[in-house]
Amino acid sequence: MADDSCAVAHGDAADQTATRTLVAVFASPVAGYLIRYGNDLGYRTVLVEPERGRVSNAEHGAAAAVLTALPAGLGADADVVVTDHHRVELGPMLRDALASPVRWVGVMGNPRHPAPHIPALTDLGVSPGDIERVHRPVGLNIGSRTPPEIAIATLAGLLADRNGRKGGFDF
Template identity: 35%
Template sequence: MQTTELSVLSQVHHWLSTQQPVYLITVLKTWGSAPRPVGSLLAINAQGELIGSVSGGCVEGDILERVLQGEFKQVSRLRYGVTKEQSERFGLPCGGILELLLEPLQHVEQVAPAVQALKNRQLIQRNVDLRTGQITWKIPQKDSALSYDETHFSQVYGATWQLLIIGAAQASHYLASFALPLGYHVIICDPRVEYASSWQVEGTEFTQQMPDDAVLHYIKDARSAVVALTHDPKLDDMALLEALNSPAFYVGALGSKQSTEARRSRLQELGITPQALEKLHAPVGLPIGSRTPPEIAIAILAEMMAIRANLLNQAQGKIQLLRQCVAA
């Protein structure tokens, strides 16, 4: 399954390649309650077809109506939900305000580099001059939050989130199935022939590499997670030895408290430092009383979502703090 960004931008690329003008809308900023986060995308073609979302309410309908009426000839910034009447009209939560960037696009080159970067899990920065609409591209050194001011807009695309699952047992089926619609590229690693032959979750990638080799091959950045679910120390520990020293934002392992303590002791004996062990989430998942495979999968993804959101909030907070320092 493609991520939301890739789905929207791929469709934009297709429309532009068939000579259809496209309007790309990006969430710049939100105040109060907002249904879609900063960076969310919506695209509308000249025939009124839509892909993506910026509100989940009536904002999309209003923008579509204005697009079809030919209102937008150049880059525009829009605000919705400024008044109580607007909030009620456009279906925004109480107190929610959206600031949006709308860009009329004509050429595939205006999105092609981002599509390629997303497909390759590479970072690329799209910069827009809000006065002229001119787009330039840059290879950034690291991921960063969306930023803008009165004259310029910048957004980094690429490095889609990925999840490496060690083991192809029943819990892995549910974890993979639930992770796909959350925007993860899911890789299953299991060198055991009997499990490889029964894997049937469409949209996932399967590898029979040894777990440590799989971690080294796939886990290159902080938009990656590793979850070990085999219950076999020979396989799980191999993956954890590499994952705990990797840039992955989340490393988890299935097991009881007793087996987790035994695992921690083994990993320390194998050279993992106490600092690296602090990265291990085990027993894996939020403690919500999960027992069945689908419940375990939900607990794992809930914990991953909480950690991922906190990382993104920290990054956005640093950007905001930097802006305040510069303004002062």
């Protein structure tokens, strides 16, 4: 009998990803790659974009659903990634994600710059404990610069976190 990694490599392992949901908030180039690669990883992908005119079918059409608000019923199988920290809807989107039992919430952004989600959530009355649930930056530190690289780093970080690993080459 092969070990687990061998079974996976040969396609003999049961699919463990069927219940994962990836919610990309705000249509952006990074969101397009998150959706594309998330589908490849077995996530059910959802794009949330309050302004439908920003959604490009070419870039975001692979999402299982395109919604203007976070879907009701998001559970502990969901990871929420906010791909634009400059949008006025940042606070309400994060507040709504934090109000549901999602597994993970993160906002893309440079850790050397102030975190705009903190005052946005504070102004909405979100508790400091809930604000601390928001991850920023997101993804593994692999020196990503382009949208596809950022999406890969983000998804690798989500997978590492989901699997209780730090990520990287240390075993």
